[in-house]
Amino acid sequence: MNELTGDDQAIELLQQLGLKEYEAKSFVALSRVSAGTAKDISERSEVPRTRVYDAVRVLESKGLVEIHHSNPQQFRAVSVDEAADILRDEYHDRTESLRETLKALEPITTEPERDVTHEVWALSGNRTITARTEQLVSEADDEVVLILGDETMFTESLQDALEAAEQRGVTIIVGAAIEELRTTVQSALPDAEVFVSGLSWLASSDPDDQTDIERLLLVDRTTILISTSSGREDDEKAIFGRGFDNGLVTIVRRLMATGLLPVDDPGSERP
Amino acid sequence: MNELTGDDQAIELLQQLGLKEYEAKSFVALSRVSAGTAKDISERSEVPRTRVYDAVRVLESKGLVEIHHSNPQQFRAVSVDEAADILRDEYHDRTESLRETLKALEPITTEPERDVTHEVWALSGNRTITARTEQLVSEADDEVVLILGDETMFTESLQDALEAAEQRGVTIIVGAAIEELRTTVQSALPDAEVFVSGLSWLASSDPDDQTDIERLLLVDRTTILISTSSGREDDEKAIFGRGFDNGLVTIVRRLMATGLLPVDDPGSERP
DNA sequence: TGTGTTGTGATTAAGTGAGTGAATGAGCTT
DNA sequence: AAGCTCATTCACTCACTTAATCACAACACA
Numbered sequence: 001m002n003e004l005t006g007d008d009q010a011i012e013l014l015q016q017l018g019l020k021e022y023e024a025k026s027f028v029a030l031s032r033v034s035a036g037t038a039k040d041i042s043e044r045s046e047v048p049r050t051r052v053y054d055a056v057r058v059l060e061s062k063g064l065v066e067i068h069h070s071n072p073q074q075f076r077a078v079s080v081d082e083a084a085d086i087l088r089d090e091y092h093d094r095t096e097s098l099r100e101t102l103k104a105l106e107p108i109t110t111e112p113e114r115d116v117t118h119e120v121w122a123l124s125g126n127r128t129i130t131a132r133t134e135q136l137v138s139e140a141d142d143e144v145v146l147i148l149g150d151e152t153m154f155t156e157s158l159q160d161a162l163e164a165a166e167q168r169g170v171t172i173i174v175g176a177a178i179e180e181l182r183t184t185v186q187s188a189l190p191d192a193e194v195f196v197s198g199l200s201w202l203a204s205s206d207p208d209d210q211t212d213i214e215r216l217l218l219v220d221r222t223t224i225l226i227s228t229s230s231g232r233e234d235d236e237k238a239i240f241g242r243g244f245d246n247g248l249v250t251i252v253r254r255l256m257a258t259g260l261l262p263v264d265d266p267g268s269e270r271p
Numbered sequence: 272m273n274e275l276t277g278d279d280q281a282i283e284l285l286q287q288l289g290l291k292e293y294e295a296k297s298f299v300a301l302s303r304v305s306a307g308t309a310k311d312i313s314e315r316s317e318v319p320r321t322r323v324y325d326a327v328r329v330l331e332s333k334g335l336v337e338i339h340h341s342n343p344q345q346f347r348a349v350s351v352d353e354a355a356d357i358l359r360d361e362y363h364d365r366t367e368s369l370r371e372t373l374k375a376l377e378p379i380t381t382e383p384e385r386d387v388t389h390e391v392w393a394l395s396g397n398r399t400i401t402a403r404t405e406q407l408v409s410e411a412d413d414e415v416v417l418i419l420g421d422e423t424m425f426t427e428s429l430q431d432a433l434e435a436a437e438q439r440g441v442t443i444i445v446g447a448a449i450e451e452l453r454t455t456v457q458s459a460l461p462d463a464e465v466f467v468s469g470l471s472w473l474a475s476s477d478p479d480d481q482t483d484i485e486r487l488l489l490v491d492r493t494t495i496l497i498s499t500s501s502g503r504e505d506d507e508k509a510i511f512g513r514g515f516d517n518g519l520v521t522i523v524r525r526l527m528a529t530g531l532l533p534v535d536d537p538g539s540e541r542p
Numbered sequence: 543t544g545t546g547t548t549g550t551g552a553t554t555a556a557g558t559g560a561g562t563g564a565a566t567g568a569g570c571t572t
Numbered sequence: 573a574a575g576c577t578c579a580t581t582c583a584c585t586c587a588c589t590t591a592a593t594c595a596c597a598a599c600a601c602a
Binding site for chain 2: 076105
């Protein structure tokens with residue numbers, strides 16, 4: 001039972017935020033008392049007494065700790081909110097700075113676009129997959145077939161993208177895993193065809209199978225995206241393929257054509 | 272002379288945001304092109320080519336890069352805004368999490384675990400796909416489900432691989448697109464379960480759709496290969512995915528579990 | 543069949559941080 | 573003032589991570 005204590009949790013977070021182990025431990029120890037000496041910190045944390053000074057000095061330079069130069073020295077942690085704000089702002093500034101710097105970089109233009117009709121890409125992360133999903137929807141010309149396994153996938157921006165596509169004359173067909181989601185989607189997109197049945201194969205029949213299909217997107221019968229999630233936080237993974245003769249695209253197109261999903265085979269109406 | 276270039280600034284920022292040197296350099300190099308191979312990245316950055324793969328894999332898991340499993344592999348960076356948002360949110364979440372943890376010391380123990388089985392490969396060419404198919408069959412431990420759309424796919428060496436698997440105790444299930452092929456296979460593999468029905472979705476219902484599914488292979492419910500052909504000479508293309516939670520594998524596994532194909536779902540000792 | 547390329551793995555070198563303890567020095571005790 | 577305790581600094585070792593290089597198998601190309 002390695003149950004993480006609150007202390008350990010906080011220490012880990014602080015380390016993920018760039019602090020060293022001794023720094024993180026010292027800060028947490030300090031946070032629980034109004035003030036303390038190096039000895040106090042060393043006893044509360046696992047930090048060797050002789051190294052508390054280094055750690056605290058760094059913390060001080062980050063603005064997380066105040067030092068009282070007495071003998072012995074006294075140290076005091078800033079308030080939790082203050083500390084969190086300091087760290088948040090620090091990284092916020094960095095990301096914004098990164099954004100500008102990257103944007104300023106001139107893109108090397110004229111890359112030879114390679115074989116677009118037979119590619120399969122692997123993606124990870126809810127955010128990345130969401131962005132790709134919306135991008136694909138907004139690139140749709142004729143038809144969007146979207147199946148959602150989870151109501152959290154139906155975000156506002158996705159709804160916007162679907163509405164915009166609808167305005168362009170794109171046929172929107174949405175499948176929902178549960179009735180509740182179907183209702184939500186239908187009211188948000190009155191003109192779209194929304195269904196809930198025919199999706200039994202989405203659910204897992206294997207007790208050992210924790211993998212859920214979160215999204216399934218078919219755009220213009222030529223591009224497909226499938227994402228799965230193991231249930232853990234932000235563990236969504238997706239593959240997305242392009243090209244009419246792409247095997248991945250082909251199989252899903254076929255499945256829909258034979259009535260597995262309650263939509264007409266879009267391919268058979270092709271001129 | 273040695274002023275900091277935009278690249279260097281971006282690299283430094285990325286490292287401050289927790290990326291390793293190679294990861295940062297690879298990402299910046301990728302950001303300037305629409306897509307690139309390991310070689311491209313290595314040439315544009317200072318990253319040894321052989322280390323690009325590691326770096327990019329980490330970037331993919333963070334959602335900053337998409338991977339195209341072709342040969343050579345291609346990599347693509349997400350947009351600058353997406354990347355910045357991902358990193359910003361990551362640290363924002365951490366600081367808020369830290370705030371709560373420090374305020375109320377409640378243990379929330381969840382240790383992220385990463386699995387590596389998230390690959391999708393694209394293959395082309397009859398020969399390559401044949402070899403891969405046989406390789407996968409010979410690696411099977413429990414079960415091989417193979418569907419053949421064309422009698423030319425049932426080669427002698429494939430037959431050997433299937434027989435060898437059968438000797439090992441692997442369950443062999445073969446689906447044939449036409450009765451003629453079914454007969455051939457059944458006589459070659461008397462102990463295998465061979466069927467021809469239930470494959471309507473294999474055939475094209477679209478007159479314009481010249482793409483035929485040539486093979487569909489599912490091994491041990493964790494690895495799948497789908498190949499298609501446009502009918503022209505040696506135009507076979509396949510994708511093959513590995514990993515229980517791979518979206519491609521998942522969807523086919525599900526389909527079989529719900530009886531689309533006339534085999535029992537081997538994975539579910541359903542209650 | 544060679545030849546160059548791609549991708550993986552192993553190995554070595556360099557750097558960083560954790561952990562330990564000696565050296566310094568400042569007060570305090572006697 | 574000498575001896576003592578404690579606070580503080582500094583220097584060093586060890587372990588681990590990361591950078592860098594190499595060797596090699598698989599594959600594509602010609």
